[in-house]
Amino acid sequence: MIRMNEHYLKLQASYLFSDIAKRVSAFQEAHPDREIIKLGIGDVTRPLPMACIDAFHRAVDEMGDISTFRGYGPEQGYGFLREKIAREDFQSRGANISPDEIFVSDGAKCDTGNIQEIFSTDISIAIPDPVYPVYLDTNVMAGRTGFYENGRYHGIVYLDGTRENGFIPDLPKGKVDLIYLCFPNNPTGATISKSQLQRWVDYARENQSIILYDAAYEAFIQDPDLPKSIYEVDGARDVALEFRSFSKSAGFTGIRCAYTVVPKACEAFTGRGEKHPLNTLWHRRHTTKFNGVCYPVQRAAEAVYSDEGKAQAKALIDYYLRNAALIRQEISALGYDCIGGDHSPYIWVDTKTDSWAFFDQLLEKAGVVCTPGAGFGRCGEGYIRISAFNHYEKVEQAMRRIREVL
Numbered sequence: 001m002i003r004m005n006e007h008y009l010k011l012q013a014s015y016l017f018s019d020i021a022k023r024v025s026a027f028q029e030a031h032p033d034r035e036i037i038k039l040g041i042g043d044v045t046r047p048l049p050m051a052c053i054d055a056f057h058r059a060v061d062e063m064g065d066i067s068t069f070r071g072y073g074p075e076q077g078y079g080f081l082r083e084k085i086a087r088e089d090f091q092s093r094g095a096n097i098s099p100d101e102i103f104v105s106d107g108a109k110c111d112t113g114n115i116q117e118i119f120s121t122d123i124s125i126a127i128p129d130p131v132y133p134v135y136l137d138t139n140v141m142a143g144r145t146g147f148y149e150n151g152r153y154h155g156i157v158y159l160d161g162t163r164e165n166g167f168i169p170d171l172p173k174g175k176v177d178l179i180y181l182c183f184p185n186n187p188t189g190a191t192i193s194k195s196q197l198q199r200w201v202d203y204a205r206e207n208q209s210i211i212l213y214d215a216a217y218e219a220f221i222q223d224p225d226l227p228k229s230i231y232e233v234d235g236a237r238d239v240a241l242e243f244r245s246f247s248k249s250a251g252f253t254g255i256r257c258a259y260t261v262v263p264k265a266c267e268a269f270t271g272r273g274e275k276h277p278l279n280t281l282w283h284r285r286h287t288t289k290f291n292g293v294c295y296p297v298q299r300a301a302e303a304v305y306s307d308e309g310k311a312q313a314k315a316l317i318d319y320y321l322r323n324a325a326l327i328r329q330e331i332s333a334l335g336y337d338c339i340g341g342d343h344s345p346y347i348w349v350d351t352k353t354d355s356w357a358f359f360d361q362l363l364e365k366a367g368v369v370c371t372p373g374a375g376f377g378r379c380g381e382g383y384i385r386i387s388a389f390n391h392y393e394k395v396e397q398a399m400r401r402i403r404e405v406l
Ligand code: PLP
Pocket: 042, 106, 107, 108, 109, 110, 112, 132, 182, 186, 214, 216, 244, 245, 246, 247, 253, 257, 258
């Protein structure tokens, strides 16, 4: 008899955004004449930079010409893209990362979800709360947790992000093997300083742990003193992997391109204590299970590093940050404490009430969709996340409506 992976039965209901979508479509059916403004899911709304579109078109034409046609490419990404990434995103900021430490993929979601495969199933894991749900759910699926009780899975070390610690979790009390960190954070928008990040790297070095650093929102960082990469911190090359994405930095959510950095110095141990480089393990996993990102998409991603591409991508970020500033200003003026929005597209609002109840209130009274904080973990209860990914006029309209009903 065929057996299922019973760890899936431990997963909590459906994925957060499907729950939201169900409530929104039920509302829409009941009120077909009401226009809904979506400030919920973190999906971009602006078109791709023109430099990327031009490169995309040129690459599509190459595929139609016998002299420039390409079939399967290197699974870990074309050299032209990996070289640009290493130079522009890391070496230019003093971080010593080489092209063969970069693995191009079709998304940071897949990478942050799949990376756990290269670690043993019996390691201890620390995951922030609140945070992007993929880290937790993929470890549940892999059987690294016990059952769910009182809003938490047994067997996970939760790193609480609270108002008291400014949404920067404290170091774990004991020893943990694998640590997920996400800055600028989804959902809170909190950022981490170099000295705070240094403490995590030092902890990982002392405890032979590995940090999985999700920097999907680094492009939103405006303060030159804040680290965009964990490799700007001393010693991180030995203990940290980093995830990046073109989704939010250049509007690639629909065409899919991201990358993971696995420094050759990062190692994990066998049960007998023998060291193995994680770069080799991830290379094996990636080349076995993935067949490379579409060539025109990689050319479009390469164009992000051209002079025009950089200026156009920056204009996208500036646009969303302008929305974020408006949201933060308006919601604060209504008397709610907010963080985020200054180096992030997300504003984290203390609703002083149940977060799903506040979500329903905004939907029903203002026709505005946000994301209930409880969907990101127990510490998110009492908060909502408002996303700045929409058209400025829509954001203005949403704020007007919220002002009228709250
Ligand atoms: N990491 C974080 C923290 C995210 O919020 C998201 C998407 O919302 C992703 C990764 C996924 O990015 P991608 O579009 O590259 O899969």
